[in-house]
Amino acid sequence: MINVTHLTHAYRQAPWRVQRQWAGAFLLGVLALAMISALYLDVTSQAAIIGREIQTLQYDTAEIQHENADMQTRLASLLSMKAMEARALALGFRPAEAGEIHYLVAPGYVRSTGVSLAVSRPQAGAPSTPPEYTQSLLDWISDYLQSPAGGIAGGVLP
Amino acid sequence: MKEFSMRREYAWRSIFIAALLPVFALTVVGQMVRIQNSPEAQSFRDQSDSFAIVERTFYPERGEIYDRDGHLLAGNETAYTVGVNISNMLDATALAREVSAQLGLDYEETYQKLLNPYGLVYVPLANYVSSEAIAPLKASYKKAAEDAAAEYQLSPLSGLEFQPTLQRHYPENELASNIIGFFNRDARGNFGVEEKYNNLLAGVPVKAWVPQDPNRAAEIPKVPNGATLILTIDRDLQAAAEHSLDQALFDYGARNGTIIIMHPRTGEILAMATTPRLNLNEFWNYGNFYNQSYEFNPAISMQYEPGSVFKALTMAAGLDTGAVTPDTTYNDVGYIVVGDVLIQNWDRRPWGLQNMIGCLQHSLNVCLAWVSTAMGQDNFYNYMQRFGFGRPTGIDLAGETPGRLKTPGDIDWYPVDLGTNAFGQGVAVSPIQMLMAVSAVANDGRMVTPHVLYGMVSDGRQVNIQLEPSGTPISMETAHTLSDMLSISLENEASLALVPGYRIAGKTGTAEIPVNGFYDNTQTNVSFIGWGPVDDPQFMIYVWLDRPSVSIWANDTAAPLFAEIAQKTVILLDIPPDSVRLQIAHP
Numbered sequence: 001m002i003n004v005t006h007l008t009h010a011y012r013q014a015p016w017r018v019q020r021q022w023a024g025a026f027l028l029g030v031l032a033l034a035m036i037s038a039l040y041l042d043v044t045s046q047a048a049i050i051g052r053e054i055q056t057l058q059y060d061t062a063e064i065q066h067e068n069a070d071m072q073t074r075l076a077s078l079l080s081m082k083a084m085e086a087r088a089l090a091l092g093f094r095p096a097e098a099g100e101i102h103y104l105v106a107p108g109y110v111r112s113t114g115v116s117l118a119v120s121r122p123q124a125g126a127p128s129t130p131p132e133y134t135q136s137l138l139d140w141i142s143d144y145l146q147s148p149a150g151g152i153a154g155g156v157l158p
Numbered sequence: 159m160k161e162f163s164m165r166r167e168y169a170w171r172s173i174f175i176a177a178l179l180p181v182f183a184l185t186v187v188g189q190m191v192r193i194q195n196s197p198e199a200q201s202f203r204d205q206s207d208s209f210a211i212v213e214r215t216f217y218p219e220r221g222e223i224y225d226r227d228g229h230l231l232a233g234n235e236t237a238y239t240v241g242v243n244i245s246n247m248l249d250a251t252a253l254a255r256e257v258s259a260q261l262g263l264d265y266e267e268t269y270q271k272l273l274n275p276y277g278l279v280y281v282p283l284a285n286y287v288s289s290e291a292i293a294p295l296k297a298s299y300k301k302a303a304e305d306a307a308a309e310y311q312l313s314p315l316s317g318l319e320f321q322p323t324l325q326r327h328y329p330e331n332e333l334a335s336n337i338i339g340f341f342n343r344d345a346r347g348n349f350g351v352e353e354k355y356n357n358l359l360a361g362v363p364v365k366a367w368v369p370q371d372p373n374r375a376a377e378i379p380k381v382p383n384g385a386t387l388i389l390t391i392d393r394d395l396q397a398a399a400e401h402s403l404d405q406a407l408f409d410y411g412a413r414n415g416t417i418i419i420m421h422p423r424t425g426e427i428l429a430m431a432t433t434p435r436l437n438l439n440e441f442w443n444y445g446n447f448y449n450q451s452y453e454f455n456p457a458i459s460m461q462y463e464p465g466s467v468f469k470a471l472t473m474a475a476g477l478d479t480g481a482v483t484p485d486t487t488y489n490d491v492g493y494i495v496v497g498d499v500l501i502q503n504w505d506r507r508p509w510g511l512q513n514m515i516g517c518l519q520h521s522l523n524v525c526l527a528w529v530s531t532a533m534g535q536d537n538f539y540n541y542m543q544r545f546g547f548g549r550p551t552g553i554d555l556a557g558e559t560p561g562r563l564k565t566p567g568d569i570d571w572y573p574v575d576l577g578t579n580a581f582g583q584g585v586a587v588s589p590i591q592m593l594m595a596v597s598a599v600a601n602d603g604r605m606v607t608p609h610v611l612y613g614m615v616s617d618g619r620q621v622n623i624q625l626e627p628s629g630t631p632i633s634m635e636t637a638h639t640l641s642d643m644l645s646i647s648l649e650n651e652a653s654l655a656l657v658p659g660y661r662i663a664g665k666t667g668t669a670e671i672p673v674n675g676f677y678d679n680t681q682t683n684v685s686f687i688g689w690g691p692v693d694d695p696q697f698m699i700y701v702w703l704d705r706p707s708v709s710i711w712a713n714d715t716a717a718p719l720f721a722e723i724a725q726k727t728v729i730l731l732d733i734p735p736d737s738v739r740l741q742i743a744h745p
Contacts (some may be wrong), residue, residue: 007570039511051371058378062322065219066236066322066324069219069233069235069324070236070289071231072222072233073233073234073235073327074235075228075230076230076233076329077327079329080329080331080333081229081330081333081393081394081397082331085397089435095729096729098659098728101729103734103735103738103742105742111732114226114612114613114622115224115227115228115617117228117386117388117617117620118615118619118620119618146558149578156475
């Protein structure tokens with residue numbers, strides 16, 4: 001009996017050891033929470049930066065489209081009938097008279113049937129962004145919990 | 159013992175503090191939870207939600223308009239709205255001074271707008287400012303911001319905003335204005351192609367909810383531009399036609415005029431010149447040019463009595479019914495009575511024995527009235543309806559008039575109309591109707607549908623338009639026979655409409671203008687419709703002049719104008735003379 005009591009005393013944790021374990025566990029929890037918070041902050045800040053960049057790019061795209069339209073119209077004005085006629089006259093050209101035109105047979109010449117303004121490749125649509133790139137961590141957890149396959153019933157994580 | 163007592167004291171203090179801190183923390187958390195779930199919090203959340211996402215409408219860029227060779231006729235350019243965001247404004251005086259000086263606005267008015275915004279957060283100062291006009295103001299704004307930043311201050315021009323938007327621009331100004339129409343600042347197409355194809359050009363606006371929170375970046379919906387239209391118009395030919403028309407108005411003292419050039423095989427309108435023409439970039443001057451909407455494009459909107467060009471169609475009907483042949487003779491005594499009314503020739507004199515070519519060559523009213531009576535009213539009006547009179551041709555331009563063809567049974571139709579209609583009196587047509595009807599003669603009996611749309615481009619794909627003929631009012635044999643008759647009649651009279659090197663068929667028309675119910679023989683509208691080369695028609699031209707003062711006769715005015723246009727047409731369309739063409743075809 002005495003031996004058994006001695007053994008129990010020998011293997012019982014010292015009180016300070018128990019306290020230290022509790023403190024360690026608590027600190028571990030705090031550390032985990034801090035890591036998750038840091039991760040969350042990092043992801044959300046990056047998402048915010050990217051989101052702002054996307055907004056800026058969208059404005060840039062609109063501006064470039066306006067510039068394109070401007071330049072196309074300006075070019076057309078420079079090549080307009082009146083402008084080209086004035087340039088031609090200034091360079092010493094004049095409209096040809098009927099008697100001055102000579103028609104020649106050019107073998108293999110195929111006359112153009114009309115202008116083609118079709119572009120060779122289809123216009124690229126906006127790329128489809130997967131939700132992983134737009135969701136915050138909380139969004140992801142919220143969606144997971146609200147999805148039929150998620151939550152308590154468990155299931156495959158998205 | 160004392161040491162033990164102290165340790166116990168410290169232990170209690172530690173336990174007390176350790177207990178107090180979680181209570182404090184729990185209190186903070188509890189308060190956070192309480193605040194977050196309070197009714198006020200819900201209202202704040204609702205407010206935040208209403209600002210977090212805004213509904214935006216994305217308007218497509220309006221489609222462009224090109225001619226058949228790819229020259230831009232209507233495009234878009236950036237224009238700016240200049241305004242001030244009152245909440246960011248620091249110095250109203252500086253803003254008013256700079257904006258009024260750079261944009262030519264009244265300083266006092268601008269200043270008062272900024273001082274008294276009447277509750278507006280954003281005060282617009284100038285709309286539709288061009289890129290060139292706004293450049294100096296933008297430069298001033300940038301310099302002021304840089305200077306202020308160097309001194310760690312805010313710019314005196316703070317609050318000034320430039321909002322870009324696209325507006326319509328027409329690089330060719332007046333050229334083909336009657337065909338193109340214009341797009342006004344109420345975002346609506348007016349007249350011509352701009353109105354007819356407004357929905358296609360405008361595209362489909364897309365509404366979408368866009369998050370303001372950058373953390374919730376969303377895709378902006380892809381908004382396809384409006385369809386780009388390619389017209390059948392040849393810019394160079396259009397310019398040539400307009401130039402010739404302007405010169406003809408001057409030379410012949412005419413008030414207005416119209417020239418239409420069409421491909422008689424396809425119905426493609428190659429040029430359509432009218433007067434007066436509006437600079438489409440200054441469409442707000444519309445009221446200075448036109449009193450009535452039909453004046454914008456008289457080629458399709460104006461109705462008038464065509465006169466003798468109509469005789470070609472009466473003869474076509476007569477030949478097709480078998481009532482007459484080219485060799486049929488008619489003894490013209492200078493008058494004929496139809497419906498108890500006396501009808502006379504244009505010169506009031508008899509022309510004696512004539513065959514049908516002679517009737518056309520001398521443009522004899524009496525002879526053609528006889529042809530219409532010979533075929534009978536049912537046949538005559540049946541043919542005129544088959545030629546499309548009394549209804550729109552369906553040309554793809556806004557504002558077409560159907561004209562008017564009175565037929566037996568109408569309350570205002572009289573038996574004499576059968577005789578007068580035969581030479582183009584008592585019938586109201588538009589130039590485009592005449593062109594479509596006579597195209598049956600030039601095109602083996604098949605009547606084309608006139609149109610200006612060559613093709614359209616949407617989402618990068620081009621679709622070209624091919625229209626079916628509008629009908630076959632006469633047989634191929636009739637068409638060929640009449641073409642020959644008209645060609646011979648021009649050659650016999652050595653018409654001024656002839657084009658050296660090309661065989662042309664055509665008919666003049668001189669129509670007296672009714673004034674107060676009576677025809678005034680001093681005021682006429684003159685016209686000529688012709689096509690060539692006769693054996694393989696590549697162009698068809700209708701020329702119409704209103705009240706020429708130099709001569710009232712089409713032979714002296716419309717015919718030479720036709721020849722001039724035809725000459726330019728064969729050059730610009732690379733149509734070789736008949737001898738060269740036939741040599742190439744049969745070497």
